[in-house]
Amino acid sequence: MLETCLQWLHETPLAETIRSNALLFPWVESVHVLAITLVVGSIAAVDLRLLGVASRSRAVTQLIRDILPLTWVAFAIAVLTGITLFTSNAIQYAHNGPMQVKMSLLVIAGINMLFFHLVTYRSVSAWDEAPRAPLPVRLAGATSLLLWIGIVAFGRWIGFTIGT
Numbered sequence: 001m002l003e004t005c006l007q008w009l010h011e012t013p014l015a016e017t018i019r020s021n022a023l024l025f026p027w028v029e030s031v032h033v034l035a036i037t038l039v040v041g042s043i044a045a046v047d048l049r050l051l052g053v054a055s056r057s058r059a060v061t062q063l064i065r066d067i068l069p070l071t072w073v074a075f076a077i078a079v080l081t082g083i084t085l086f087t088s089n090a091i092q093y094a095h096n097g098p099m100q101v102k103m104s105l106l107v108i109a110g111i112n113m114l115f116f117h118l119v120t121y122r123s124v125s126a127w128d129e130a131p132r133a134p135l136p137v138r139l140a141g142a143t144s145l146l147l148w149i150g151i152v153a154f155g156r157w158i159g160f161t162i163g164t
Helices: 002-010 013-020 024-050 060-087 090-094 097-118 120-127 135-161
Strands: none
Touching: 002 060, 002 090, 013 024, 013 060, 024 060, 024 135, 060 090, 060 120, 097 120, 097 135, 120 135
16 A cells, blocks of 8 residues: 555656656755755754753743744745655655655654653743753753754765665
């Protein structure tokens, strides 16, 4: 069933357009990379604050309130462009090791974020303005930062391994 879905994606008009236009893939990929840069950069700003490395004089809640809208818009663009790129060669991408690792890390990053916002962040009033957050908060920030570094690294690796 998975192979059937992948084949269907590969044969969609969108995928065929991406494959047949020599300029379209690089443009979509460029927008994808720029969106990922905004996602990772904005998340890193929050993670570095959680680690107590940057923006120590700024409340965590204020930083998150200022940055999260940008993060979500950039993430939506990254998802849309990523899906577009994926359709162009769905079968090979689905079986590509670095792609599988990237997607797994993305899921884990989402779980980490969800856990942070539903559990760890609930006590934010106790550490919001402290220059050094409690250990669980710092661990969440470090975990997020490492996961996003991995997502970017494996994302770049995809381009060097597709077709091998």
